[in-house]
Amino acid sequence: MANEKQLHLTAFMRPVSLHTGAWRYPGAYPDANFNYNHLKSFIKKLEEAKFDAFFMADHLAVLNMPVEALKRSHTTTSFEPFTLLSALSQVTERIGLAATASTTYDEPYHIARRFASLDHLSNGRAAWNIVTTGNPESSKNFGQDEHMQHSDRYKRAREFYDVVTGLWDSFADDAFVRDPESGIYLDPEKMHVLDHKGDELSVRGPLNIARPVQGWPVIVQAGQSEPGRQLAAETAELVFCSPRDLKGAKELYADIKGRVEKAGRNRDHLKILPAAMIIVGDSPEDAQKRRLELDSKVHYDSAIASLSIALGCDASKFEPDGPLPKEIPESNASHTARLGVINLAEQEGLTVRQLAQRYGGYSGLAFVGSPESIADDMTVWLKEEACDGFTCTMPYLPEGLNAICERLVPELQRRGLFRKDYEGTTLREHLGLPRPTNRFFDGTATNGNGALPDTDQL
Structure with a gap:
């Protein structure tokens, strides 16, 4: 149905x-x-x-x-x-x-x-x-x-x-x-x-x-x-x-x-x-492998800079192939963004390198599966x-x-x-959008606040 x-x-x-x-x-x-x-x-x-x-x-x-x-x-x-x-x-x-x-x-x-x-x-x-x-x-x-x-x-x-x-x-x-x-x-x-x-x-x-x-x-x-x-x-x-x-x-x-x-x-x-x-x-696991391979194509030098910005500290000092340190120095960076980075590392078990490449590659909404x-x-x-x-x-x-x-x-x-x-x-x-009428010839002007005319003419 x-x-x-x-x-x-x-x-x-x-x-x-x-x-x-x-x-x-x-x-x-x-x-x-x-x-x-x-x-x-x-x-x-x-x-x-x-x-x-x-x-x-x-x-x-x-x-x-x-x-x-x-x-x-x-x-x-x-x-x-x-x-x-x-x-x-x-x-x-x-x-x-x-x-x-x-x-x-x-x-x-x-x-x-x-x-x-x-x-x-x-x-x-x-x-x-x-x-x-x-x-x-x-x-x-x-x-x-x-x-x-x-x-x-x-x-x-x-x-x-x-x-x-x-x-x-x-x-x-x-x-x-x-x-x-x-x-x-x-x-x-x-x-x-x-x-x-x-x-x-x-x-x-x-x-x-x-x-x-x-x-x-x-x-x-x-x-x-x-x-x-x-x-x-x-x-x-x-x-x-x-x-x-x-x-x-x-x-x-x-x-x-x-x-x-x-x-x-x-x-x-x-x-x-x-x-x-x-x-x-082919499966969620296969898609995740593809994501990790894609992220790996981001050069580490530029990737670690992106991670540093997200964390609000110099991430280049961390061990690249180890986990994200438990104690991350406080900063005046966005608390929400910083917490999101830490949670992502824990949820997916990412190394510092993988985490950096994620943020250096594409860190927005993704459907992987x-x-x-x-x-x-x-x-x-x-x-x-x-x-x-x-x-x-x-x-x-x-x-x-x-x-x-x-x-x-x-x-x-x-x-x-x-x-x-x-x-x-x-x-x-x-x-599924209407075709706007012509404000000068169809008798329809914009709304009083200047908004788009709303018409059902198709």
């Missing part, structure tokens, strides 16, 4: 794996981040498995990490998201195409044009992940010596959203008559000049492209800070987040969904998809309202991705937890 509620699954694909050692895993493609043929094969595999979307993060500068760590990172180079997703839109038919675009170092008119173009090129599969850029090194790439303050970045982002969505509504859906007999191509009565003048932005409009296929591309938001949660509640339709455990995920889920309702929106029109690395094995055990865990998260699905991060490619698509997904389908085929053609249809 099929479950009433099913999981939504997106694939986080820039970098192709968040794990630092992924590119060194046996059989992995070291150049996967920057090889179009590999990326094309990945998205086709994900579409065959009926994933909701292929999700690309972005960075506007080389990551600001120590050179000793940077030289071992596979995230240094990657394609610009719009260029790659535009190409991938032509070799796929149904899977959604989500790209990150910063409101801090770009302009609303650029963003509106790019996403509208991608939505048309893909016949309605585009999504915009709204971010504010946190890397202070990015400012220097855009002629600014000082990085914009956190609160100012979110203030600009909120207004930025209003401008972009307003530009998407520049034309009514039937504005382009294209009648050869009369010679009328555009009905000017169905064109709106935005003429926005705000605290942060001034944009005249209209946008020089027809309204997107989906009305608006799907809005994604990734912040977990107080202003990030509020921005998500008012604007987002899909939230990418990083809770570390079930308890934290349930608290985050309840908080954001509650804010959505206070903003006058339908809570079901925002999907929360925590990031989770998935390692599939057989297809059956992972499906069990995902069922609990869904039923206990900790998520609406997951943003799947790959452990290593191609083998790790193939195992998810060929072994885990069929188990989820067997249980009625995941679709066996796409029921629609657009990303909004995959996610």
Whole structure:
């Protein structure tokens, strides 16, 4: 019997794996981040498995990490998201195409044009992940010596959203008559000049492209800070987040969904998809062995630095292949994070080296087990309202991705937890989201607080 509620699954694909050692895993493609043929094969595999979307993060500068760590990172180079997703839109038919675009170092008119173009090129599969850029090194790439303050970045982002969505509504859906007999191509009565003048932005409009296929591309938001949660509640339709455990995920889920309702929106029109690395094995024990092998590919010099930060003390003085010392010096580091490290070492019997490689590789939420055990865990998260699905991060490619698509997904389908085929053609249809009405031509404006219009028009 099929479950009433099913999981939504997106694939986080820039970098192709968040794990630092992924590119060194046996059989992995070291150049996967920057090889179009590999990326094309990945998205086709994900579409065959009926994933909701292929999700690309972005960075506007080389990551600001120590050179000793940077030289071992596979995230240094990657394609610009719009260029790659535009190409991938032509070799796929149904899977959604989500790209990150910063409101801090770009302009609303650029963003509106790019996403509208991608939505048309893909016949309605585009999504915009709204971010504010946190890397202070990015400012220097855009002629600014000082990085914009956190609160100012979110203030600009909120207004930025209003401008972009307003530009998407520049034309009514039937504005382009294209009648050869009369010679009328555009009905000017169905064109709106935005003429926005705000605290942060001034944009005249209209946008020089027809309204997107989906009305608006799907809005994604990734912040977990107080202003990030509020921005998500008012604007987002899909939230990418990083809770570390079930308890934290349930608290985050309840908080954001509650804010959505206070903003006058339908809570079901925002999907929360925590990031989770998935390692599939023949058994839970086999999967754990794969995890340890993957972690072992993280160089010890950079790994021990990560462990030192987590513990708040110099872990390089500990015996690498011995257990974590019972007495760890107190520090002003996060008590919760420090206790989490100690508990993890005890629970899994990890040596200092293994623990360091875990924190130097990927220390976020992970499902490691057989297809059956992972499906069990995902069922609990869904039923206990900790998520609406997951943003799947790959452990290593191609083998790790193939195992998810060929072994885990069929188990989820067997249980009625995941679709066996796409029921629609657009990303909004995959996610069960309404198509926004046009605020200028359909008689629907944004809510009084500036929140996303909530409509059941599909």
